[in-house]
Amino acid sequence: MENAVANAIRVVALGNDGDGIAQTPEGRIFVPGTVPGDEILLVDQNGTHGTLDRVVIPGVDRVAAPCSLFGRCGGCRIQNMALPALLDWKTGRVLDSLQRVGFDAIPTPQAHQVSPHARRRVDLAFRRVGKEIVLGLHRRRGDVVDMTECTLLDPTLFDLLTPLRAMLHSLPAVHTGGDIQINLLDSGPDLLITMDGTPDPNDRRILAQFGKAHGVPRISLQARPPETLALTGPVFHHFDDVRVMPPPGAFLQPARRGAAFIKAAVLAGLPRKGLKAGIIELYAGCGTLSFALAEQAKVHAYEGDRAAFACLKQASGGTRVLPAQRDLNRQPVMATDLAKAAAVVLDPPHAGAGAQIAQIVAGKPPCVIYVSCNPVALQRDLTPLRQAGYRLDSITVIDQFLWSAEVESVCVLTLPGKNRRNRR
Structure with missing residues (x-):
């Protein structure tokens, strides 16, 4: 020793x-x-x-991994670290990025962490191995590991995996394997499948029987656009009190509480007064934040994905959400429009906001609320805002990707001098 x-x-x-x-x-x-x-x-x-x-x-923060698949399954990278220490590390990642931006003052962040067994969306792979279907996540740079247990998934999703294996095994269109995305909507699990064969009427019959038996109202085939293979009931989800019909494979925040933490931080960051000028929301998706924002002011909501925009538009009737379809990488909302808004809220993809940031800098809206899933992109996008004079008013860190390196944050920035509105 x-x-x-x-x-x-x-x-x-x-x-x-x-x-x-x-x-x-x-x-x-x-x-x-x-x-x-x-x-x-x-x-x-x-x-x-x-x-x-x-x-x-062992280090003081080392713990026994709660899942026996840890180290083989590729879903969790840091299960052997205590959750409070993991949240501290993720908060530190966000703060390090903000310090590199160069803000004069960085406020103390609020930090939140979701509970285990709360994940409501997952992307899985499946393979035929002998007479069985292996269904789970890829080991690191390796084969699929059968998900026989999971500390992440909502029990409704995990309980679906066993009958899902049997159903996939019976599908003639599954030759060697494929992939499956599952979203837990308010109407039940929503499945989007990729397979290496072409489904025929017999496959569709099997899928419809599975959907009826297990409360899965829609099963779709990954294509451009996705094709509905079986529809056995209404498909819906609620953002606040607004009912929407998300397209197959739609983006959802991975945990309900995580989505609630993000929404609360965004709403708290809005100006207290002057909202009659309206809010511009960029990368609005299906309305994850749009309808909550619309309870405060008129919202001009921009989304580039055709299916997500159609969902948002269909649900926006009778609300103060004014949706517009726009590829913000190729055609960003211009500075002249951004300058008129009381606040700009953006939740860009992992790569960041790209060309849209330059227009925000030029337009100088008094308040910018940035929802980030990538500290590296956050640093890159906030640097020109800081150089333009924006100050950082608040930070919220959300760990809704437990036992991984992924971290969400909400940063509220205001422009001193131009921001004459009281804060909430």
Whole structure:
């Protein structure tokens, strides 16, 4: 044991992907499955990556992983770290990005974390292996690992997996395998399937029987656009009190409480007065935030995806949401329009807001509320806003991707001098 301790190396931090970082005489290396404070031994080292042999002395935040598939299933990268410490690390990632932006003052963030068994959307792969269907997530750079347990999924989704395996096994159109996206809507699970064969009437019959038996009102085939294979009941979801019919594979925040935390932070960031000028919402999707914002003011909601826009437009009648279809990467909302808004709310994709940021900077709306799922893009997009004089008023961090490196945040920025409206 003394020799092992003497030869051990110490993990000093987590990298952006959730792998532990250890400092060796040869330089920094990344070691999956480790947490800060661990004293470890390696099996081998290949350049900047090492393979863990064993933990000699565990770090204070190391815990036993709650799932026996941890280390094989590719769904959770950091299950061996206590959840409070994981939230602190994710908060630190966001704060580090904001510090790199160069704000004069960074407010103390509010931080929230969802509970286990709360995930309501998942993308899975399935493969025929012998006489069985293996259904789950890919191991890291490897094959599909059968999801025989899961600490992430809502029980309604997890309980669906066993009959789903049997149904997929019976489908003639499934030759070797495919992929399946599942959204847990208010109307029940919504399935979008990719398979390596062409479904015929017999496949559709099997799918319809499955849908009726297991409360799955719609099953669709991944195509351009998606094709409905079986429709056995109404498909709907609610954003606030507005009922929408999301398209197959629609974007949902992964957890209900996570969505609620984001919405609360966005609404709290709106100006107290002057909202008659209206709100411009960019990347509105199916209306995740639109209808809540419309309870405060008129909302000009822009969305580029055709199916999401159609859903938003259909549901917006009788509300103060004014939807417009627009590819914001190719045709951003212009500065002259943004300048007239009381607030601009944007929830861009993982890559960030791209060309839209330059127009926000030029338009100088008094309040910008940025919802981010990527600290790197957040830093890139907020840097020109800070250079234009915006200050950072509040930060909310939301961990709704438990045991992963993913983190959401909501940043509220205002322009001193131009922002003459009282804050909420």
